[in-house]
Amino acid sequence: MKRARTKAKQYTIRKIPPAVDLALRKQARANGKSLNDTALEALCRAAGVEAPIRYHDLDHLIGKWVDDPEFDRAIAEQDVIDEELWR
Numbered sequence: 001m002k003r004a005r006t007k008a009k010q011y012t013i014r015k016i017p018p019a020v021d022l023a024l025r026k027q028a029r030a031n032g033k034s035l036n037d038t039a040l041e042a043l044c045r046a047a048g049v050e051a052p053i054r055y056h057d058l059d060h061l062i063g064k065w066v067d068d069p070e071f072d073r074a075i076a077e078q079d080v081i082d083e084e085l086w087r
Helices: 018-031 035-047 069-078
Strands: none
Touching: 018 035
16 A cells, blocks of 8 residues: 655646736735745645645744733633623
């Protein structure tokens, strides 16, 4: 039995019609994404496959956690159940 390959493949696609190139570039620019990511999303949609999601918007916070007792206290106050509301 063959094992499924999980490593991403590299494609070279030739003869992209100018209208497709322009549409992909406009979409990439409008969404603030790279042309590569936009093309991958389009290929996934056309193939009926869910595109992998990569999040980078909070990367700058990795490894920066600082304990904040005031924040912990504020969150703890929100976790208190008001018995009057549940009668």
